[in-house]
Amino acid sequence: MSELLRTEALTKRFRGLVANDNVDFTLDAGAVRCVIGPNGAGKTTFISMISGHLTPTAGRLWFKGREITALSVARRAKMGIARKFQTPSVFDRLTVDDNLELAALGKPVSASERRASIEEVLEITRLRDVRRVVASALSHGQRQWLEVGMLLANRAELLLLDEPTAGMTAEETSATGELIRMLADSRNLSIIIIEHDINFIRDLKAPVTVLHLGRVLVNGSFEEVAENEQVRNVYLGHE
Amino acid sequence: MSEKTTTASAAMRLPASMRLYSETTVAVVIFVLLAALPLLVSGYSIYILPQYLLYGMLAMSLGILWGFTGILSFGQAAFFALGAYAMGLAAKWGVTGNPAYVGLLASLVVGAGLAAVVGYFLFSVGVRDVYFVLVTLALSIMVEQITVSQSQITGGYNGMFVPRFSLSFGVGPELDLSSDAAIYYVILPVVAAVYFLLRWLLKCPMGKVLVGIRENEDRVISLGFNTSLFKTAAFALSGAIACLAGALYGVHANFVSPSLAGVLFSTEVVVWVAIGGRESLLGALFGAVGVSALSNYLTAVIPEYWQLVVGIIFVVVIVGFKGGLAGAIGRAFGGEARNGGRE
Numbered sequence: 001m002s003e004l005l006r007t008e009a010l011t012k013r014f015r016g017l018v019a020n021d022n023v024d025f026t027l028d029a030g031a032v033r034c035v036i037g038p039n040g041a042g043k044t045t046f047i048s049m050i051s052g053h054l055t056p057t058a059g060r061l062w063f064k065g066r067e068i069t070a071l072s073v074a075r076r077a078k079m080g081i082a083r084k085f086q087t088p089s090v091f092d093r094l095t096v097d098d099n100l101e102l103a104a105l106g107k108p109v110s111a112s113e114r115r116a117s118i119e120e121v122l123e124i125t126r127l128r129d130v131r132r133v134v135a136s137a138l139s140h141g142q143r144q145w146l147e148v149g150m151l152l153a154n155r156a157e158l159l160l161l162d163e164p165t166a167g168m169t170a171e172e173t174s175a176t177g178e179l180i181r182m183l184a185d186s187r188n189l190s191i192i193i194i195e196h197d198i199n200f201i202r203d204l205k206a207p208v209t210v211l212h213l214g215r216v217l218v219n220g221s222f223e224e225v226a227e228n229e230q231v232r233n234v235y236l237g238h239e
Numbered sequence: 240m241s242e243k244t245t246t247a248s249a250a251m252r253l254p255a256s257m258r259l260y261s262e263t264t265v266a267v268v269i270f271v272l273l274a275a276l277p278l279l280v281s282g283y284s285i286y287i288l289p290q291y292l293l294y295g296m297l298a299m300s301l302g303i304l305w306g307f308t309g310i311l312s313f314g315q316a317a318f319f320a321l322g323a324y325a326m327g328l329a330a331k332w333g334v335t336g337n338p339a340y341v342g343l344l345a346s347l348v349v350g351a352g353l354a355a356v357v358g359y360f361l362f363s364v365g366v367r368d369v370y371f372v373l374v375t376l377a378l379s380i381m382v383e384q385i386t387v388s389q390s391q392i393t394g395g396y397n398g399m400f401v402p403r404f405s406l407s408f409g410v411g412p413e414l415d416l417s418s419d420a421a422i423y424y425v426i427l428p429v430v431a432a433v434y435f436l437l438r439w440l441l442k443c444p445m446g447k448v449l450v451g452i453r454e455n456e457d458r459v460i461s462l463g464f465n466t467s468l469f470k471t472a473a474f475a476l477s478g479a480i481a482c483l484a485g486a487l488y489g490v491h492a493n494f495v496s497p498s499l500a501g502v503l504f505s506t507e508v509v510v511w512v513a514i515g516g517r518e519s520l521l522g523a524l525f526g527a528v529g530v531s532a533l534s535n536y537l538t539a540v541i542p543e544y545w546q547l548v549v550g551i552i553f554v555v556v557i558v559g560f561k562g563g564l565a566g567a568i569g570r571a572f573g574g575e576a577r578n579g580g581r582e
Binding site for chain 2: 051073074075077078082083085089090091092093094098101102103105106107150154
């Protein structure tokens, strides 16, 4: 597998607070990675620097072999980095169809290709029955899926999912896990997930990166991480 | 995902194509009726109606910006006045070719150009919301002041004469616009064309991106769009339309003066659009026509209180009908306000 994303000594300081401290991170194409850590560990700061919503104080990033440290959010999105926000960020007053179409318009493809990809996304996200419903009338879980669907319609290659299962029922959470696995396995998408739901992370069977006080504490499989003494102290021990 | 929300939202399903179709039908019927009007009535109504329609065109220029892109401008009058001055100067300077066409072209270039330059510098550094409003307010004041101070060119407070040109079409006789019916039949198709052009634009990808910016600009940026370019384009289009409306207004009124650029008139435009319904072009258009006609009537009947009456209507519509009269009508006929939404 080829390397898709790399960060080198990525650091973000907010006045006195060091939110991210020398984070070195690599992700291959088609790989899934869970980023976990207690509140304030710097998880959202980390993906905000990948998406371009925050500028690093120091350090550099590469995406598909190209340095993106200085690129804007829109430029990175054009290159294929798409972000799902912690609270679903969709177009509330537009229909599901219009939401997806607008997302699809972000990349230069023909109108027929666009329509085809919207149909496909409606299928994957199980939103076909509500395609003409305005986003504000959807359930919380459906809104989360709509936002993921928008990233797909936008032809993203790297999905940054900030707490994708927040507010979901157990059933919806497990369906989300299956969706993420499918996107990585059969569509070769790379996915970085921030999550708090330990069961969800375990079921995902993806490598885990633990952040603590802005630093990478440990990388490894869920089992390795779960048994790590340091991790138990800082994170799992407080569950 | 859950059964309950699916059925609940089925009731909210919006037959979007049907509603668009019906607004287009309403628009076509109104424009056809307006086209037939001079056959039925004559005199003052036919003289004054083109003026109201140009106010309506000015209101649509704000509608596309405020109602569909989410950018409020208090500078529309500045563009309107610049268009009228462009026509006056084209006649005064005796430019080569038909000065009417030169003036109209100049108004489009000036309107789009000024808005593009101002918009680009503001939007690319992230000027938004109320800060943008303040800059457009200043734009109105600046244009008004410049037209006052450059009196050797503009005539200052005395204003400037704008002739009713004759239009030549290459073949056939020239069309003399001095008759009310002639200029009516020039202005009405232009206003209708602008309306349908904007409706078409809103169905294009660009229009969808603009609505997206109105709804959630950060999301649009995160999908890879350079929103400052789209906003600049919307402002340039708005400026061009406002300027063109002003150019025709100058010809129709035979006159332009600095107050046409002023903040007071700019504010009136915002009031028309708010009353008519900012998320409907037809609402903006006939908000302007209706409020100006009513104001005109009231100045004759109750000269001391007409502004109070218009003010009360404004407050009632803002408080009582979100989405203006167009939004209220839309809801009354079963659908929701345009673009499927309540506030």
